[in-house]
Amino acid sequence: MKVLKNSWIVVLLVALLCSCGDSPLYNKSYSFANNSWEQDVKPVFKVYIPDTTSFYTIQITIRTTTDYAYNNLWFFIHSRTPLGQVGREPFEMKIANPDGSWIGETSGTIVENTVYFKHRKFPQKGNYTFTFEQGITEQSVKNIMDISYAVTKDPNQN
Template sequence: MEIKKAKMRNKSLVFLVFAIVVIQSMLTTSCTSPAMYDQTYDFENQSWSKSDTAIFEVEVGDTVLNRDFILSLRTTKSYLYSNLWIYIMITAPDGSTSKVAQKIPLANPDGSWIGRVSGSLVESRLRFDSKPFPIKGTYVFKMVNATQEEVIGEVLDIGLRIE
């Protein structure tokens, strides 16, 4: 009789541990959802000219969830400036458009890089406020060089990630 009770307790304990592991993994997975969109635009010859437009088309089906918008920019350590100004134009599915000038900070006043440095590369990320998309459909994000220079060198790519 004692052996039977001990086996039942062991089975209950195993089940309890299993349930805790399953619940914990469900909670961690739901908190780390994958990006709904993650693309980069590569620049030829590591240069971004004013005539070169990075275009991202995003299909949106959910207008309820808040989305995080993350802009990434990869440059080399030879990039000459402490920031980069770009224009971001957004066209919504209904044809409405908006345009904003955005400064991407790349280096501190002392010259140290703000982003993640790996070898000769610097990856800078800029996170925007969370917000939902207002309507379903295809959104087009266009990004252009807004500096006074016709061509900005040492720029490898720009990316858009939406989580």
């Protein structure tokens, strides 16, 4: 009976230790139908920020195929704070070098590009909404598989 009781303590300690780490506060992806980002498709990510004193890292990842025709991708990030304040920022993500070689990680026919915004604070506690809008003048941007948005609390809060 004592062995069984001690086993439960070991299992509980292992579970607690495994749950600790740098797991994201938020991590979601949006997959584009037919690997095509249409102008009217605007992926939305809703993030709850628990406090205004911590620093966070924001990670945006876009996966394309190796058939992607451009060396960059322009998009707009629309943001809404818990108090309803709105913002709109244009952003350019470099996908390939001028010589055509891929900048991101490649695996077979997939190219993954990630940008990090490190050591950022949010001005208000609560729910934030981030909406992504493609910023290319064409109706459809082909060979874009998905976009991911992640928020992680910085481990070093200095």
